[in-house]
Amino acid sequence: MKLATIGVGNAGSKLIDRMIEFEVETGRNLCRHALVINTARTDLAKPQNIPEDRRVLIGDTHHKARGHGVGGDAEIGAEVARTDIDEIRRVFDDVEIHEVDAVLVAAGLGGGTGSGAAPVVIEEIQKMYDEPVYGLGVLPGKYEGGRPALNAARSLQSFVTKVDNFIAFDNDAWRSRGQTIEQGYEEMNEELATRIVTLLAAGEVDESEVGENAMDSSDIMRTLEVGGVSSIGYASTELAPAKQGLLSKFNESDQPESESTDAAKIKGLVRRAVNSRLTVPCEISSADRALIVFAGPPEVISRKGVESAREWLENAADTVDVLAGDDPRPDSSTLAAVVLLSNVTETPRIDEIQSQAVDAQNKIREQDAVREEEIQSLITDDDDDLDPIV
Ligand code: GDP
Incomplete structure (x- = not known):
């Protein structure tokens, strides 16, 4: 298969970068185009295999981003992608879409940029082209807490309804003991790149010089088309x-x-x-x-x-x-x-993320409801004898 690839956010960009590294190491040629999109300038500088002009900074004029990321807020991630959609479309316009079989959009679902901006990007690409758009999404580990679970559960709904198929990777299942988080991510990204490239690079040679038993891109696409x-x-x-x-x-x-x-x-x-x-x-x-x-x-x-x-x-x-x-x-x-x-329909980790997300959402709502009250009670003396200066 031949792909145009887009990494959104930090994890998404690292994954596309690692996929390209693996295909170069193994003499494959899967990712014909690669693009990374981020709200954080420093993260955008990290990929080693993505040309400078294929890195898009979004939200640099947004007052809550300004090139420093969206602080894990998926709503802002989505908002800045909508605001800067023309810029994203302009960079993607260079892609000769007839040269590829499909588009792959990768993101980590627990953060703000990937989880919020990637579904907006996917929606736009679906409008622009007839080719299938596949998602590659990382589910956050349980240990990351409620906010990443809430981002992931909400983003998963957007992803799965907008892509033609969503390939999931569970950080929880792949976590090893005795590693720093970065070492763990490096190993996970390598494992995921190996799997996804080995799978999707099959059928990358069109000519039938490869023999009658060779897998064809259309077989892979048929398997994925069930969503x-x-x-x-x-x-x-x-x-x-x-x-x-x-x-x-x-x-x-x-x-x-x-x-x-x-x-x-x-x-x-x-x-x-x-x-x-x-x-x-x-x-x-x-x-x-x-x-x-x-x-x-x-x-x-x-x-x-x-x-x-x-x-x-x-x-x-x-x-x-x-x-x-x-x-x-x-x-x-x-x-x-x-x-x-x-299209596997029984994945315990997704159920777990959803219940972790519901708990987190309830807690956030409770906190929002009592916040003003608690601040007032903190700054007011017991008998309410004092007045503010201005
Ligand atoms: P974003 O840039 O705002 O989208 O946020 P990040 O991509 O930095 O993080 C989003 C989520 O992706 C985190 O909650 C982690 O679960 C996961 N994550 C971050 N970096 C990596 C990575 O290198 N590999 C893997 N497997 N997961 C990552």
Whole structure:
């Protein structure tokens, strides 16, 4: 697939930046255009792989932003995006949209800029083009507290109703102990970039020189077209180096592997992809459609294995809509299986964020209601004997 990508806010921009880094490292060419949008000048300077003229500062004339961010206020994030929408549209006008299959908009949902401005940007892009617009959104960790949960729960509603599909990443599920927050984010961004690029870069070569088993962009788009929230699973295996000119194999044994062993390994890889940590933990059987991409040297991808892996997933996901195909990477030393579970409707973390958000909203309303009263009581003496000076 070929994408135009937009990172909104700090997390969104870092994710697009990391995706580009991963595709360069692995010789892929997924992100044909990249743009980052932010309300904070300092965050806009961080990406390493985005040209200067593809970084857009919004809200620099807004009295509550002025180039310093929106302080986690998603309403202001949305407001400044609406005010500066012409500027965003002007930068996006340079994108040759007919050269791409879809637009991907990434954001962290717990902050102010990504959660507020990204839905406004998506709405505008949906008006401008017919191509699908996909969302890539990071759900805040529980430990971040009520305000990020409230931003995320509200932003999720806007995102999911405006995009053609929303791929979720749960910071809570991916948090490791003994790391600083920054180290944690770096690792998470790498994991997410690996999954999303391995999945979406399949079918990036149009010409059918890649063979009949190759995944096509239209298969990925068909799987995503049901909308809703999606999750991605991933597993990979290192291939032994080629011996005496023979093709690489799964292991270093001198005996050539039998076809059934190769098939079992392919199926095992897919089971591992689905049963290990998904980008957002979910009930697999609640998926509407699913798709498997095998990325690696074509000669190690056993057809029999692909078919039995596909059948296994059809049962596990309880859907007849499971597609499987290859992303041939002849020079790769790994074989990866990436599984897209599209429109999963049972994701406990989203329910949890919603109830955390409702609690936060109630607390904010209570505080707003008693604030004036408490200030008055603080500055007034017990018998109300004193008068203000002016
Ligand atoms: P914004 O710039 O106002 O949109 O706010 P940020 O993007 O800085 O943060 C929004 C949310 O994204 C936070 O609440 C975190 O949950 C998450 N976040 C921030 N940075 C990263 C990152 O580098 N990786 C990941 N996975 N999550 C991040």
